[in-house]
Amino acid sequence: MPLLSVSEDSAYHQQCKKRTYANLTDVVQSFSYGENADMLVLELGTPTSGDGIILEVQNVFQLNESMLQTFRIVLDLPHIDHFSNEINFDNNSIVFTIYFGKAESGKNAKCYNWATTVLWNPLLYFAVLCLWNPERYFPLAQW
Amino acid sequence: MEPGTVFSTSSMVNKSSIVPVSPEKMHSFGGLEEEERRAIQIVAKKVKSIHEGTMFSTKTLPSRVIIKFVGMPFVTIEDLRLINISNHRIRSMQLMVNQGSLLVEVRRKTQKPVIKKRLESSGLDKATLRNTVTKFLSSHATVVRESDKRVVNAVLECILRWTWKKAAAEVECTRDGDNYKFKVEKLQCVRFRQLETLCDLGDYVCDLSLNFNTRVLSFSVLRTNAYIQDGQAKRRKT
Numbered sequence: 001m002p003l004l005s006v007s008e009d010s011a012y013h014q015q016c017k018k019r020t021y022a023n024l025t026d027v028v029q030s031f032s033y034g035e036n037a038d039m040l041v042l043e044l045g046t047p048t049s050g051d052g053i054i055l056e057v058q059n060v061f062q063l064n065e066s067m068l069q070t071f072r073i074v075l076d077l078p079h080i081d082h083f084s085n086e087i088n089f090d091n092n093s094i095v096f097t098i099y100f101g102k103a104e105s106g107k108n109a110k111c112y113n114w115a116t117t118v119l120w121n122p123l124l125y126f127a128v129l130c131l132w133n134p135e136r137y138f139p140l141a142q143w
Numbered sequence: 144m145e146p147g148t149v150f151s152t153s154s155m156v157n158k159s160s161i162v163p164v165s166p167e168k169m170h171s172f173g174g175l176e177e178e179e180r181r182a183i184q185i186v187a188k189k190v191k192s193i194h195e196g197t198m199f200s201t202k203t204l205p206s207r208v209i210i211k212f213v214g215m216p217f218v219t220i221e222d223l224r225l226i227n228i229s230n231h232r233i234r235s236m237q238l239m240v241n242q243g244s245l246l247v248e249v250r251r252k253t254q255k256p257v258i259k260k261r262l263e264s265s266g267l268d269k270a271t272l273r274n275t276v277t278k279f280l281s282s283h284a285t286v287v288r289e290s291d292k293r294v295v296n297a298v299l300e301c302i303l304r305w306t307w308k309k310a311a312a313e314v315e316c317t318r319d320g321d322n323y324k325f326k327v328e329k330l331q332c333v334r335f336r337q338l339e340t341l342c343d344l345g346d347y348v349c350d351l352s353l354n355f356n357t358r359v360l361s362f363s364v365l366r367t368n369a370y371i372q373d374g375q376a377k378r379r380k381t
Contacts, residue, residue, distance in 0.1 A: 002282050003312070004279055004312055045311055047308060047310065047311065049308045
C-alpha cells in the first residue's frame with residue numbers, strides 16, 4: 001500500500017535507514033543490562049513530514065543522561081539532518097524521529113573527494129618515481 | 144499504568160458499588176471521590192455494553208483519571224460517540240492503535256486555573272498538503288473518478304493532518320461500485336476528535352471503524368450528488 005507522506009523512497013534513503021537502525025541497535029545493545037536488559041529497537045515507520053525514519057526504543061526502565069547523550073551522539077552523523085526524541089513514560093519507551101539530509105553529489109560531496117581523482121592518476125606515481133630517482137625515471141635526464 | 148489496578152469490566156460493573164473491599168489492593172480508587180468513582184463506573188459500564196470481555200486499568204493523576212481499556216476487538220465511531228456522551232467529565236479519548244487500547248481521560252473535580260495553551264504551528268502548509276495528496280492521487284488515478292477527486296482530496300488531507308510529523312500511514316483506496324472504501328494502516332494513535340473531523344466532512348463518510356487486531360482503520364465514502372453539484376464542499380454543522 002502506498003504511503004501518505006512527503007518522503008521519497010530512494011536507494012540512498014534506504015541505505016541511510018539501514019545504517020541508522022544498525023547504529024542505534026548497537027548502542028542500545030551495549031546499554032542492555034540490569035533493569036534495561038530487555039531493551040529493543042523497533043522501526044515504527046517513515047515520518048510524514050520528510051525523508052527519515054522513526055525508531056522506538058522499548059522497555060526502558062532506567063534512564064540516565066549518559067545513555068541519552070550516547071543516543072544523541074550516535075544520531076549526530078553527516079547523513080542525518082536533524083532528529084527529535086520523545087520519552088514516553090507510560091510505555092517506558094523513547095521515540096526518535098530522524099530526518100535525513102539530501103544525497104550529496106558532485107563537487108560538494110566531500111572535502112577530500114579531490115584526492116580520489118588524484119590518487120588514481122598514474123602520472124602521480126610517475127612523478128613520484130622521477131623525484132625519487134630522476135636519473136633512471138626522468139626521460140629527459142638520459143639525453 | 145500501575146500493574147495493581149487492572150479490573151475486569153464484567154466483575155466490576157455488575158456489583159452495586161465499585162468501592163473496593165480491600166483498599167490496599169485497589170489503591171488507585173482510594174483517593175477518588177464518590178462522583179469520580181461513579182464516572183469511571185459509568186464509562187466502564189458503557190464500554191462493557193459494547194464489548195463484553197474488555198479489561199480496564201486506571202491511573203489517577205491530580206487533574207485527571209486515565210482509564211485504559213484493553214481487549215477490544217474493534218471499535219466504531221458510533222461506539223466512541225456513545226462512550227463520549229456517557230459522562231460529562233470525559234475530556235478526551237485516544238485510540239492507541241499500536242497497543243490495541245483505548246484511553247479515556249476523565250477530568251477530576253479539582254480544577255486548576257485554566258491557562259490558555261498557545262496553538263503551535265504544525266509546519267504543515269497548504270502547498271505541502273496539496274502536493275503530497277496530489278502525488279498520492281496520481282498513483283490512484285485509475286481508481287478515483289474526476290468528479291470525486293475533491294472529496295477524496297479532503298479525506299486524504301484529513302489523514303495527513305492526523306499523521307503529520309508522526310509515522311506515515313499506508314492508505315489504500317478501492318472502488319466498490321459507486322463508492323470508495325478506504326483502509327488506513329500503520330496508524331500509531333488517533334484521537335476521537337480527529338476521527339470526528341473526518342466525519343464532519345459530510346454524511347458521505349460512513350462506516351468508520353478501527354480493528355485493533357489487524358490495526359486497520361476502515362471507512363467508506365459514498366458517492367452523492369451533493370458534493371458533485373455544489374460549488375464547494377460544505378462542512379456539516381453539528
